[in-house]
Amino acid sequence: MRLIKLLVAEESRSTVLDVLESENIDFVVTKDASERGDDVLVEFPLPTQAVEYVMTELREAGVDDREYTVIASAETAKTRNYHELEDRFVAGVEEDDAVAREEIRAKALDMHRNKLTYYSMTLFSALVAAAGLLMDSPAVVVGAMVIAPQVGSALIAGVGISLNDRRMIRMGFTQQLFGFAAAIAGAFVLGLVLQSGQIVTAVLDVSTIGQITKRISPGLLSVLVALCAGAAGAFGLATALPVSLVGVMIAAALIPAAAAVGIGMAWGLPSVALGAILLLVVNAVAVNVSAFLVLWYLGYRPEAWAPEERAATDGTEATTTADGGDDGGDGFGAYVPAAIALASLLVVFVGAGGMLAGQVAFDNAVNTAVEDAMEQEEYAELELASVRTEVGMIRFLDRTPEVSVVVRRPADVPYPDLAESVRQQVQQETDREVHVSVEFVEGQTAGDQRTRVRRPSALPDAASRPRVAPAHL
Known part of the structure; x- marks a missing residue:
């Protein structure tokens, strides 16, 4: 709930009171409210949701609210028509949570x-x-x-x-x-x-x-x-x-x-x-x-x-x-x-959004290229775990972006040409020069191999991984 205090010139007094009465708003008028004896102070309580509406009505009626206007918080109000304002602005057809322009600036x-x-x-x-x-x-x-x-x-x-x-x-x-x-x-x-x-x-x-x-x-x-x-x-x-x-x-x-x-x-x-x-x-x-x-x-x-x-x-x-x-x-x-x-x-x-979109497109292209490389028959026993690509802006520092790939392989099975195969596939599909780093995580599987998922998945914590053999190109 808000308590509005509005300083009004005598010539605008009737306009203000007419607006308030037309909206069934209870008010109090204090005469001689400033050094100029013809000013009056009008006070009236409002639900928070009604402040912007009523202040707009006053402005449209020609009231200048820039001279002295205070919108203060209040705990409760007992007036003749206040409950009607609550029914109208808080729970009625004119329900609106918006606060007044002056209040949003203050907040x-x-x-x-x-x-x-x-x-x-x-x-x-x-x-x-x-x-x-x-x-x-x-x-x-x-x-x-x-x-x-x-x-x-x-x-x-x-x-x-x-x-x-x-x-x-x-x-x-x-x-x-x-x-x-x-x-x-x-x-x-x-x-x-x-x-x-x-x-x-x-x-x-x-x-x-x-x-x-x-x-x-x-x-x-x-x-x-x-x-x-x-x-x-x-x-x-x-x-x-x-x-x-x-x-x-x-x-x-x-x-x-x-x-x-x-x-x-x-x-x-x-x-x-x-x-x-x-x-x-x-x-x-x-x-x-x-x-x-x-x-x-x-x-x-x-x-x-x-x-x-x-x-x-x-x-x-x-x-x-x-x-x-x-x-x-x-x-x-x-x-x-x-x-x-x-x-x-x-x-x-x-x-920045353009750079971000370019990076997202590059990442997607790299992921597709890595998956295509892993689809070759010679890598059928490998399981792709993750792919990470350096941000493309690294090229501005005369450095080539690095693509880091982690795969799971059967124990003690070497794949010496995997990094080169991935690099060639990435460069072919993205038309960019990249470095490729392949990290092998050794493991064993049991059961129906057709149920194995070869898409990138979350990796275990580095401390819990088995033997790792990196290969770089």
Whole structure:
């Protein structure tokens, strides 16, 4: 429930009261509410779901709510007609969970944290995420997501673009950029400390750790997580639903990827760092874009699109609001901040998304080529366990992408030409130069061989594998 306090000039008093009476809203009028004796203060309680509707009705009636308007939370109200408003807006045909434009701005800004708190919590979450990745512990990684504060900066940016609030756009983007930099730097320093202290050996191939592998091979499902996280956050912010749990989902799309970038840099593995940073960029942009789109769909937009609209509404000149947003005083030029922010997001999303799509297509082509190579009669006794491909951006560093293949073979049966066969098949189907690394896992099978599945499957933990004989080309 909300308590609205609206300062109204004497000449607008009858208009306001007419609107409230037509909607059966109980109100109280206080005279001499300001230094100017002709102003009155009108107070009236509303269900949260009714605030935007009633405020819009007042604006359309010509009431200027920019002079002094307070929307405060209230616990309960006992008035003659309040229960009718609840039946109408809470449980009736006009039921709507949406909150007012002013309230969504306030809710987003309430999630803002000062620099010390924001960057400290970001650094802590990145360190915990990096430790969880290196330990291959999903539980620890989830713990890092819980303490990450990224939900606030992401939703502040989305609200800022929707309402054309320059201050919120600047605040949200700045915190995100510097927050990701702090997370990457923290994971990088932790990696160096762990190596120098011999806590984790420097020769460890972190790209083989399960939790890290998931962050260096970005795919469409990862983008789907980010899109849904941003959309859910915006939907929760724009309604009466809580957004605290959504923050964990947004952090899930961002913090582990940032930690993986730092780990890749610390271990000097460009393929890990590049793959993780591609995932981080795509997910970060996806969160911001989806949050904006949901808010736009729900009707959260700047108050006016042109000075003519403002003049037609209340007969006043459009001005810049106290919170940094524009009311349309310069026509479409007033929307330059939001337009630039949105265009930047879309350009980055298209560019990074194009690279991601190319990587997904390359991965699929490699998987098909490896399966085709394994279909040869001479490899009938082999079982394909997994295929992993380095991110294609590694070519920008004058390095050839490596395809790592793991197969299960009968004990003590050599296949010296398998790596070359796979390499030739991959190059034939993808028209790209690649290195191929084949890892053999020896094992035995019993029973009907026709029931054996030769598709890639999850591998056992490295510590539990039997003898391994790698072959490289």
